[in-house]
Amino acid sequence: MDILIGLQWGDEGKGKIIDLISRDYDIIARFNGGANAGHSIYHKGKRVTLKLLPSGIFYPHIKNIIGTGVVIDALALRAEVEQLQADLSDADLIHRIILSAKAHLVLPTYRYWDMYFEESPQYRTIGTTKNGIAPTYSNKILRHNVRVGDILSNNFEADVFQILKKQHLELQALGQDIPAVQELFDNFLNACNFLKKLQITDTEIIINEALSNNKKVLAEGAQATLLDIDHGSYPYVTSSNTIASAACVGLGVSPRLVDKIYGVTKAYCTRVGNGLFPTELTGPLADELREKGGEFGSNTKRPRRVGWLDLPALKYAVMLNGVTDLVLTKADILNGMSEVPICTAYEINGNTKTLAAPSFVDDAARPVWKFFDGWDTPLNKINQQAQVPKELKLFISFLEEELKISVKYLSTGPQREEMIILGN
Known part of the structure; x- marks a missing residue:
């Protein structure tokens, strides 16, 4: 497995180099971050920005994996896929995407928590994208969140509504403007139903089986080294680990299987x-x-x-x-x-x-x-x-x-x- 990461504070041009070298790989896998990332690629002369989708999405022979370490905003992913399908006139694109069942979901209340923390005088202003990334990782660690695989559970709707209702009341009490809880829930559920069209599985098994069969895998990092939650310019960092070793954790691959590490x-x-x-x-x-x-x-x-x-x-x-x-x-x-x-x-x-x-x-x-x-x-x-x-x-x-x-x-x-x- 090869890994590609940014060496500064992001925006180094990772998308372009991944797009250039990805044709030589069988799998491109995102291992961290969420829809706060933005990889810009020129495809057929048009500038395309990918947020959650791996940068191998333009190649029919490549499996594009969104790994366990990524936090997935269902609404953002649906919008990105549908927009790309329309731009490329490529109905087959959806079959190139594989989601980790263990990846955590960004609930619709989380972006309003982000807004509250960024705008409230009681908290330090970090300068986040307000995409709900930090609250998702926080609730992942607290073990209060839901994962992609839970979409297939019979209790999913009831569990999510209970979480949203509780958080909605808390945000209202804090004075945060927020749409009605039913509106948030309905929009989120519709987007989750779209995710069911994608392959949801244990992506670490797919990657390891591919490597054992001498297939080529490229791990794609979002954000960059100096934004790493542990090793970056804390507290003005992102909410995930962005360095090369995080690819092994975020994708479930042994460090012994890493070959090249590209730094941009x-x-x-x-x-x-x-x-x-x-x-x-x-x-x-x-x-x-x-x-x-x-x-x-x-x-x-x-x-x-x-x-x-x-x-x-x-x-x-x-x-x-x-x-x-x-x-x-x-x-x-x-x-x-x-x-x-x-x-x-x-x-x-x-x-x-x-x-x-x-x-x-x-x-x-x-x-x-x-x-x-x-x-x-x-x-x-x-x-x-x-x-x-x-x-x-x-x-x-x-x-x-x-x-x-x-x-x-x-x-x-x-x-x-x-x-x-x-x-x-």
Whole structure:
């Protein structure tokens, strides 16, 4: 099994690289997160954003598994499948999707809990997508939630209505605006009936049987390393484990079966929501980089915060994940700049750190910069390594030397074919 994860705060371009390499796999499996994720892929020239569906969905030969570690919003999944079916005119698409019976369901009250926690002055504002992801994982741990397999139970409707009614009363008492409980229940139940059209099973058995028969499996991560609930910039993180080892837990696969680990990083940094961002840019240059890079949320359309490449955090992410193959994206966005900075270390209270866990970097951290000559070659016009401008080659060589791994893929634009395989 191979694994692909993001090495920053998300939005690194994971969807594109998965789409590029997925044709070589038999199974693509999502292992974490929920509908708060957004993988953008250009399919037949059209930009498609996948939220819950694995990125192999466009290929008829690929089984697309939504694994046990994912939290599934039935309404969001139904809407995504139906929209994709309409866009692709592909009625067979539904047969490529397999749901883990053990994956937890996002109940319709959970997004209103998210709203309450984000908007109430009594709680810290995290900057979540308000998709109900954190309440789902919370109730999973509390053992108060329902799972996909429960849809097939005779007691499902009664159990869900009881949970919704209790939570609805609690939210009303807190002053949270929320639709009527019957409306929430009916909409949710209709979406769950749609899920019954999909294959619901013990997906860990399917994956392990495939691996034992020498089939190729790619585990697809949502969000990214620095948003990991345990190892990211807590508390401004997501609610699941996002690092490579989480794929084994989220899919039920032994670590002994892991082969390649692809790590994706931009040539600069972005993040959405609150939290420390040592290399953040502000002002006209930030606005220019954001517009040029299309740095707006795939799902929410929120403007992303932008900044220069953070090498101490990138080293930390590479270490946590055991990356074997590095993917560099969006170097084309920096085209035409006179110089390109990289933060090579932090100075913190007189100490220099070249590798740092983001949770323990505070406002006192001062970036130490190394400046590279910019490149001025339209990268989407090149298709082989020899054509890569020398300034970008030096930039890449520096990253490889510092990270002690090779850049395997260089993205030269947003389209699927705009990618160069490097022979380092």
